[in-house]
Amino acid sequence: MKKLLFVIIIFLVSNTVYALDLRGKFYQGNLIVGKTEPKSKVFIDKKKIKVSDQGFFAFGLSKDRKNNVSIEAVRNGVSEKVTKKVYKKKYQIQKIDGLPQKQVTPPKEVYERIKNDNKLIAKARAIDSDLVFFSNEFKIPIENTIITGVYGSQRILNGIPKSPHYGLDFAAKERTEIKAMLDGVVTLSEKDLYYTGGTVIFDHGHGVSTLYMHMKDIYVKKGQKIKQGYIIGTVGKTGRATGAHLDIRLNWFDVKLDPASVLIIY
Ligand SMILES: [Zn+2]
Numbered sequence: 001m002k003k004l005l006f007v008i009i010i011f012l013v014s015n016t017v018y019a020l021d022l023r024g025k026f027y028q029g030n031l032i033v034g035k036t037e038p039k040s041k042v043f044i045d046k047k048k049i050k051v052s053d054q055g056f057f058a059f060g061l062s063k064d065r066k067n068n069v070s071i072e073a074v075r076n077g078v079s080e081k082v083t084k085k086v087y088k089k090k091y092q093i094q095k096i097d098g099l100p101q102k103q104v105t106p107p108k109e110v111y112e113r114i115k116n117d118n119k120l121i122a123k124a125r126a127i128d129s130d131l132v133f134f135s136n137e138f139k140i141p142i143e144n145t146i147i148t149g150v151y152g153s154q155r156i157l158n159g160i161p162k163s164p165h166y167g168l169d170f171a172a173k174e175r176t177e178i179k180a181m182l183d184g185v186v187t188l189s190e191k192d193l194y195y196t197g198g199t200v201i202f203d204h205g206h207g208v209s210t211l212y213m214h215m216k217d218i219y220v221k222k223g224q225k226i227k228q229g230y231i232i233g234t235v236g237k238t239g240r241a242t243g244a245h246l247d248i249r250l251n252w253f254d255v256k257l258d259p260a261s262v263l264i265i266y
Helices: 002-015 108-125
Strands: 021-023 031-035 041-044 047-049 056-060 069-075 078-084 093-096 147-149 154-157 168-171 177-179 184-193 197-205 208-218 231-235 245-252 255-257
Touching (some): 056 245, 108 184, 108 197, 108 208, 147 245, 197 231
Parallel strands (some): 093 154
Antiparallel strands (some): 021 031, 069 078, 168 245, 177 231, 184 197, 197 208, 208 231, 245 255
């Protein structure tokens, strides 16, 4: 009888092993969206992350991530663990010569301004809200466009190696309408930041945010909830832009991710 009970318990336990669905490819710089049973706890590399009421969660893989990533979901004391290999992405080297020196190294008098801008951006990206918009599909922000700059490119300006380009650049004329890629809440709307010019940041929940830069017109205000496809402003060349274009960013908190990983553009 005891033995039978034991067998039944094992059967029940093995039947409570639940699904851990992961969406997104495990490449450097990618956003991964997962779904598990509601009321589960999820740990990424042993660090607990937020899980929505429906069981959605999100995390990002940094640009140069080399180690495997461990994902663990725990519910009612039952743990499901998955280890994923992170595949390397090949990054381009982008050399630009003949730039005015002030575009390569900013003048000292703007250091304080840059520091302030960075603080504003960092604050917006640190928000860990309960929104679950990140679980929906992103859409391209501009129609009939081409990609002119990709994520991870190492920039060498006038022979000086700079930090990599973390954005995705779209060629577009000034005043081209920009559409929100996903439902979100505006967490930053600034007309004139030093590097990024007219800048808007959206929170999509659980640390997932997007940023649009160099905008000419901005039609959204901080705190507004915006629907996917809504016209948020227009393309410009504000901030340190060499010409009119749209540069977008994708983050998981302060981890800079590849916007192309969520857009179907190729
Ligand atoms: Zn760019």
